[in-house]
Amino acid sequence: xxxxxxxxxxxPHPVTGLYSGKFGTWLFLASEVxxxxxxxxxxxxxxxxxxxxxxxxxxxxxxxxxxxVIGGINTxxxxxxxxxxxxxxxxxxxxxxxxxxxxxxxxxxxAGAFLVIKLLFEYIPKFQHGYVPAKNNFFALYYTxxxxxxxxxxxxxxxxxxxIGPGSSLWRRDPEYYTNRIExxxxxxxxxxxxxxxxxxxxxxx
Amino acid sequence: xxxxxxxxxxxxxxxIAVFVALAIGTILTVAASRxxxxxxxxxxxxxxxxxVKASLVAAIFMHLKWESAPSIWWVLLVCVIFFVVLxxxxxxxxHDTPPQVVHxxxx
Numbered sequence: 001x002x003x004x005x006x007x008x009x010x011x012p013h014p015v016t017g018l019y020s021g022k023f024g025t026w027l028f029l030a031s032e033v034x035x036x037x038x039x040x041x042x043x044x045x046x047x048x049x050x051x052x053x054x055x056x057x058x059x060x061x062x063x064x065x066x067x068x069v070i071g072g073i074n075t076x077x078x079x080x081x082x083x084x085x086x087x088x089x090x091x092x093x094x095x096x097x098x099x100x101x102x103x104x105x106x107x108x109x110x111a112g113a114f115l116v117i118k119l120l121f122e123y124i125p126k127f128q129h130g131y132v133p134a135k136n137n138f139f140a141l142y143y144t145x146x147x148x149x150x151x152x153x154x155x156x157x158x159x160x161x162x163x164i165g166p167g168s169s170l171w172r173r174d175p176e177y178y179t180n181r182i183e184x185x186x187x188x189x190x191x192x193x194x195x196x197x198x199x200x201x202x203x204x205x206x
Numbered sequence: 207x208x209x210x211x212x213x214x215x216x217x218x219x220x221x222i223a224v225f226v227a228l229a230i231g232t233i234l235t236v237a238a239s240r241x242x243x244x245x246x247x248x249x250x251x252x253x254x255x256x257x258v259k260a261s262l263v264a265a266i267f268m269h270l271k272w273e274s275a276p277s278i279w280w281v282l283l284v285c286v287i288f289f290v291v292l293x294x295x296x297x298x299x300x301h302d303t304p305p306q307v308v309h310x311x312x313x
Binding site (some may be wrong): 014016017026033034038045048049068073076079086087138148186187191193194198200201202206 | 215221224225228229232235236239248249253254259260261264268269274275276277282284289293294299
């Protein structure tokens with residue numbers, strides 16, 4: 001589809017006051033808040049409703065064997081990736097394509113590092129030691145929340161990868177449109193970081 | 207979002223400042239989990255730091271600080287209202303007790 005087909009990709013829509021991609025992204029993020037909100041609500045319900053003692057009691061940190069060091073490292077990786085993402089947008093905004101693309105590549109690599117750490121140091125060892133979703137309510141929620149978050153990371157990597165690779169041809173045709181698409185990608189990516197900001201204390205520290 | 211070249215340059219300082227704040231916030235979250243206070247206090251401290259960190263991400267990285275279009279704020283207002291309802295659901299369930307069964311009313 002050529003850049004001219006979709007209306008209001010660069011100029012603000014007269015009704016919303018925003019270019020349409022940005023308004024659509026915010027609507028999508030609002031729906032994402034509901035998705036993760038429902039799961040956080042489930043977490044509260046199950047944790048508050050868990051008995052004090054017995055096999056159904058909420059497990060302590062010693063029992064879950066989740067490392068706050070690994071969780072903390074991944075938190076920092078996502079925070080840095082948010083910085084590189086917003087720097088990519090700022091570079092494109094200042095017409096520096098090479099710098100912007102470098103920041104995008106850095107963001108993609110950091111996202112990959114997050115997933116590799118999650119998989120190699122958390123998911124695989126946990127499964128090997130029998131800490132599967134069926135073990136208890138905590139692990140059911142842990143895998144649902146972090147798994148859904150991980151899928152969002154993969155989704156982000158696909159989109160960022162597209163704009164590093166084939167999608168970058170848009171820069172030559174319409175740099176402003178390309179920069180706006182990077183801004184929308186960034187909004188999504190910061191939201192993924194924002195969700196993790198809550199997941200880290202809830203699952204690793206509380 | 208302001209499109210001027212100079213504006214973006216100014217924003218970059220804010221991005222770095224937020225990064226530092228987020229890093230400090232992460233360290234504080236871990237440190238706070240190690241102090242000996244009650245579980246509700248732990249949860250309160252951790253969630254307060256998380257809300258501050260999330261607000262910084264939304265305000266600076268997601269450019270909400272510089273957004274003036276009312277449409278975004280309307281979307282966010284509705285989103286916040288529904289999010290609060292979702293978070294209140296667990297406490298509402300404690301009031302959702304089954305009605306008492308009355309036996310023998312049919313003679």
